[in-house]
Amino acid sequence: QALPQDHLTTLALDVADPGSVSAFAGSLKGRPIDVLINNAGVFGKAPQDLGSVDYDSWASVLATNTMGPLRMLEGLLPNLREGQEKKVVTITSGMGSIGDNGSGGYYLYRSSKTAVNMVMRSAAIDLTPEGFTVFVINPGWVQTDMGGSGAKITPDQSAEGILRVTDDATPSQGGAFLNYDGGKYPW
Template sequence: MHVLITGANRGIGLRLAQLYGAAGDQVTATSRRGTPSLDVTKPDDHLALARSLEGRPVDLLICNAGVYLDKGHDLATGYGSDLWAQSFAANVTGIFLTVQALLPNLRAAGSSRIAILSSQMASHTRAPGGSYIYRASKAAALNLGRNLAADLRDEGIAVGIYHPGWVQTDMGGGHADITVDEAATGLKARFDALTMENTGCFETWDGRAHPY
């Protein structure tokens, strides 16, 4: 199986690459400064990646790359317009461009899968305030995944959207609930269980259905 992971230079993406590699799968681990290089905010990078993989099937695409730029901002003074643009470019447009660029590779694989990392902060049932940009971008990523699942159903391409947990990464912080290994191991199990039967699902890292 060929697995392609975005944002695989650290944290969950790196650990997922290690897990799939240890299982004997072929792994293409992309990052902004890695090989192959992919900055998901740059259309030219997507085109270059697609050219490098032309004709090569991708069985599982994991859209992991993302940013959290407005952590701790104040409503009265924070959330600058530049942060909105940067966040949506990485967390939403970046996912769409990745899927769009690699669609021929996903089609070539036959029954392929797309896994999108969103967050419980995308859910309208969790709205405690704050982190407006991150929450809005992750909600958009959830919506994007749901619509991709509908459009790709007839092609046999399954799409799942996932909350990775509150993870001890640079983004989550040292006081988060679970380790990177716990998150990645749980997510891998979710991705392995993704089929056309549950396409469009929004699930937590440990296998629970998450309310939209």
């Protein structure tokens, strides 16, 4: 569904660049934000197998997937505190689940998503007393360039599920690892 142009503002942002996040947050100073959805993410260079890890690529993946969401939360915290809903949603991945890792490999991507899960779990503990709802959500195996054509769901199905879960989320779900269909995902 297209939004009228007066409801949409586009701003440049690179979540891996502290200066970019600072400028982005500065441009929104004084504007309440109800919901922050951290959705920037990168997979990193392949292969990501034991014995062939590219450590420079790993640092880049961590900067975007792990530090980026925390930078965004810190940069926009004043805006979120002024918002009504106070929701912080971070798109993670089932590949960030320790309990669901049965195939190994993918060291860069997996570790970055596992780390962001812990970052947001800690943020939930810190912010729930202020009425925040902070959680991570697995978007499912989505038919994208990364997920491939064999993936189970379309981008629209994933987005609809994420929005439904976000709308329905309450502070009692703070710190949870949720799935796009509303279920809990194993840590």
